[in-house]
Amino acid sequence: MPDAAFPPPVADLSAFLEPASVAIIGASGDPGKIGARPLRYLRKFGFAGAIYPVNPRGGEIDGLACHQDMADIPGPVDLAIVVTAAEHVMAALRACALKGVRGAVVISAGFGETGEAGRAAEAEMASFAARGMRVLGPNNQGTVNLITGAVMGFNPLLEWVERFRPGRIGLVSQSSGIGFGLLGLGLERGMGFAHLVTTGNEADLSFADSALALLEREEVRVVAGALEGVKDVAALRRLAERSHALGKPVVVMKGATSRAGGRAAASHTGSLAGGGAVFSGFCRQHGLVEAPGMDELLDLAQAFSGPRLPRPGRRVAIATGTGGTAVLMADALERAGFEMPGPSAETEAALRRTLPAIASFGNPIDMTTANLGNRSLFLETARILGADGGYDSLVTVVGPAVTKSGVDYARQIVAAAEDVPAMFVSWTAPDGEGQAMLREAGIPVVPSPQRLAPLMALAAARAAFGDRGPAARPALPGREVRLEKARAILAGARGLQLAEHQAKALCALWDLPVTREVLAPDAPAAVAAAERLGYPVALKLQSAEIGHKTEIGGVLLNLADATAVAEGTARLMEAARRHAPGAVIDGVLVQEMVRGAGEAIVGVVDDPSLGPAVMAGPGGILAEIVEDVAFRLVPFDAAEAARLREETRLSRMVGGVRGGPAWDAEALDALLARVSVMADELRDLVSEIDLNPVIIRPQGEGAVIVDALLVRKS
Amino acid sequence: MPDAAFPPPVADLSAFLEPASVAIIGASGDPGKIGARPLRYLRKFGFAGAIYPVNPRGGEIDGLACHQDMADIPGPVDLAIVVTAAEHVMAALRACALKGVRGAVVISAGFGETGEAGRAAEAEMASFAARGMRVLGPNNQGTVNLITGAVMGFNPLLEWVERFRPGRIGLVSQSSGIGFGLLGLGLERGMGFAHLVTTGNEADLSFADSALALLEREEVRVVAGALEGVKDVAALRRLAERSHALGKPVVVMKGATSRAGGRAAASHTGSLAGGGAVFSGFCRQHGLVEAPGMDELLDLAQAFSGPRLPRPGRRVAIATGTGGTAVLMADALERAGFEMPGPSAETEAALRRTLPAIASFGNPIDMTTANLGNRSLFLETARILGADGGYDSLVTVVGPAVTKSGVDYARQIVAAAEDVPAMFVSWTAPDGEGQAMLREAGIPVVPSPQRLAPLMALAAARAAFGDRGPAARPALPGREVRLEKARAILAGARGLQLAEHQAKALCALWDLPVTREVLAPDAPAAVAAAERLGYPVALKLQSAEIGHKTEIGGVLLNLADATAVAEGTARLMEAARRHAPGAVIDGVLVQEMVRGAGEAIVGVVDDPSLGPAVMAGPGGILAEIVEDVAFRLVPFDAAEAARLREETRLSRMVGGVRGGPAWDAEALDALLARVSVMADELRDLVSEIDLNPVIIRPQGEGAVIVDALLVRKS
Incomplete structure (x- = not known):
């Protein structure tokens, strides 16, 4: 584990994202072969640097002299793209290191996932870092800089993309299929991106390394990524710390959270997969935003890519010209825990002065189709609601009753965003210029009303973490x-x-x-x-x-x-x-015999990739039937323990169940924090702890562990 | 309530969907006015029948003589589109009825939503049905026949749509914004539709009437709809019965499910009945498919629009060339309750003969990118898996690593669908010809892997209902x-x-x-x-x-x-x-004092639009903390009671909790069925019943109501 006081330097991705010269090892002139692809994409997207095809057969490829060996290349080479058969890869990489290459994308597969020899080769790949050459892969598809058009890899997606749309989102993915999948879906939605990095088997550069390197870049405002296994939890923790320090969100989607999915991961990238619940706990603890799926990952990345981070708060006003869709929105917001209070009398009076008589003046506020004929009605409404002071966010649903471009409406939304604490939009109409304007302005926008509420809930949690910062690590002498x-x-x-x-x-x-x-x-x-x-x-x-x-x-x-x-x-x-x-x-x-106000289950698991984590949830029959637990990596303090407890139905119970007394929640929190220190100190000695039940007495009277099961490491 | 033995005739929508002649009452020559829109869209989409603008000012509109009065129109008129100010609508409709018009779309707003006079006007609108004229609206935006291009209404969406794509989906919506929103989002996705009907205030034709009329049409294979309030539960039940009889699914999305503003409930049951839970119970009971959101409504409509209804079963094989995305798919399928068993030894051997050595032969089966170079590899793999006999469904994820068109892959999928019991596709790549081919072939396809699992779960539930049919109504003499x-x-x-x-x-x-x-x-x-x-x-x-x-x-x-x-x-x-x-x-x-194996909460609520419903769920502390209940409209039999019980965590409890004895589940089911008869017979006398707890004794020993609360109607 790296010393926290001296973290390793942030990886320099400039060789991958801004190389001045590129060698393609295993380049081919046959357009049907993978070896032909990198050159094709370099040219298609206008790479301006030097390109050196390398192939022992020599000759010429597409008008470029083909070098038989790295050593033959006259000038310096920043980056090598390696597409040879697996058995030639190590020799090629050694030649690259000798040549002074600073980065290598190893597209070839057939390493760690195939056995011992493959793992040894990956270990050697990692060793090049000490000589100044970083490796992405093997078994990945490289990188894309969407700002300059520098494509250092290959994926057939690049065949049909005509032009990239630059943006502020850094995209990272262990799986190249998911990475290019996200890129393709995002481009299709009209989203812009800064970079895509795929990490594959992660012999050297990991998901967390690459995400951190992107996060530190000026042009990147948010990093969105997909990972399966966690190779280095310390690196992931450092990524989270920097995300907080820089005020730039990191959105992650974890695959291989199921037993079936885990099996697939073992054969896919050879990585060990941890349980989804422990990873979720880690994200909440460290302020990473966890997206449940690809759609949501893109929604969140877009929402966080603006100049101002969205802060939804709890009190939402909905103002729209499409009443039916506003109802769907209100339903979803209520389910997600938001409130939609009515406007103050003063605000309502102002709305009545502004909107037609047939409008609805409650919340949602239905401006009716009058909004379509009046090019400032939404803006005026938004300003009145902003002046109310009782709302943290304004939501509008842009329905199909705007013209395709929707530019008028979008212009009002962009202007209105200045006058309200936070603005969110469901553009439930075909994509068009208007939606692009909103994206450009950094206003969160999703394509259907029900998708906005979970996004706002995650953004609210991110904002709360940003205000509070990471929890202190508890100290317990002795x-x-x-x-x-x-x-x-x-x-x-x-x-x-x-x-x-x-x-x-x-x-x-x-x-x-x-x-x-x-x-x-x-x-x-x-x-x-x-x-x-x-x-x-x-x-x-x-x-x-x-x-x-x-x-x-x-x-x-x-x-x-x-x-x-x-x-x-x-x-x-x-x-x-x-x-x-x-x-x-x-x-x-x-x-x-102990009697108390209620019961909790407390436990410790040793997650194979994340390490020991404390689990808590309702005990007794609930532990059996509801399986309602949450996790935190150890150690943590009582304040974090309270948040852990609040993620479960314990939140509804500590006030007293069925007319019973309120629980001593502080005692439970203190107990959880202490268990976390115990699990941390015993991490090499103990693999599992089960404290069930822990009986919590009425307020002020403490908590007691009634039964305990502990498994030591063999 | 209509007599079940003599149901009212199915509404004839031909005047709306296939009129030979149309009058536009309130037609305008000013392109900025709503009165100009209907004519514009009739012409834009090639309506071939007679068009009669009507306006007291007379003159000419866009080359057509403008009649001052309905009576002046020389020939017969099938349909009237009414866009006049509210105060002129009733006179216009009376003139239409005199003229023998068969259908009227009342776009004008300002009726039932504004007060008593408006409600009286709506009652008169309903009365025209007896004279052979049906009314859609008021406050709606009409109908679209996407097969012929007959647009009988207006929505700015129609400004930018260039051409309709005909399909097999009938779309109905109370809210015109949601209806045209769904149409727009669907067209944007490349989906085809048969018709759209919007019902607005439903003075005459309701959501259920319109949905049923669409369902009975030959060209419609599935009806998808959005509703807020239920005006006539008997009509909705009849729609469900016909859906089952015809084997054509009905997919519904319910808005206005939030509890905000809901009345304060006296009983626990009353407070648990909000949030659309009673409507969800109705859907499950009657075989309607409930979509949680607009995205899912469209996913399901597409999935059900093919020539063969999807039957997912429980055992799923995943075969794909994009391993990472397959992992996400496996995660989501496992969460949704599906199983992904490994292939038989024989199947695995056959896969090894067919796929490259670096493929994965478990489940998911990763064909690797070899699939891209071999134009029959997926088809061969699918045939092997189909021959296994151990799988109910085959799922494939089409990743970005296909070319944009993806025609090769799609062709294989269409062919493979013949050889497996059911086929599902996540097309996680930009839309293109390939995806259109799949839609054309009626193969369920969604844009991101996590969206397939819930769709498959709902399709499985629909298939199970289709096999079983609606439950019998219990008889209890006396x-x-x-x-x-x-x-x-x-x-x-x-x-x-x-x-x-x-x-x-x-x-x-x-x-x-x-x-x-x-x-x-x-x-x-x-x-x-x-x-x-x-x-x-x-x-x-x-x-x-x-x-x-x-x-x-x-x-x-x-x-x-x-x-x-x-x-x-x-x-x-x-x-x-x-x-x-x-x-x-x-x-x-x-x-x-009664001791038993466990506790349930049983209750009855009187849903304002659906009528009395029985609720059941775990009792005791779980009733308080987990709020895990489900509903069924009354009356129902014990078999339906068992399904109601299985929708809650009672399903995990009846086998015995924490080493305790198994419960007498049959006694609970019999009790629930009897409560449903009681609630049915007392529907005019009782508004709420709360039986909490009901103690269930060990198997064979019965169940006992320990406490009861009952509220009579005032």
């Missing part, structure tokens, strides 16, 4: 002492899964509140323990060899006196003998 | 006897809300299982009742004037002996005196 004691407890465990009393002893090292309890070897000891704890008590059979103690009747609750405890102990021992003959029994755990 | 007794109980209630014991007495009339219980006026009577019922018992304060008895401490549970019951009764009476001094107290309800 790490080494805790770890030494923890190692001793873990060493005493017989299996990978610890017995409950051991797991709780471990929790107690981090001052986590656990039930008062005593491990008793026999009935007399159990009774003595119960007398000390006070009745009623619970009895739990303890054995590392009995994983699911509840299922064999190994848990007894609410034992009210000494007789019940003595008989109960005998019953548990008998159950153990019957169900697990020969198992080593540690004894019975005599435990205070 | 209606009149029950109603007479019910009226007596309701007459005895002091307020609108019945006391629990009265509500349960009502339930018992429908043989619904309720707790054994006795209303006791004082402590001695309560003790006597408890002795008879057997301990432990619950005590509940009963008063019509105390609505929320739990909140004032009016419920005591688990009373174990006579002393507890006597003391408890005193405590409840004291609580009543303290919290509701002067309230009439019926006594305390002494009730058996």
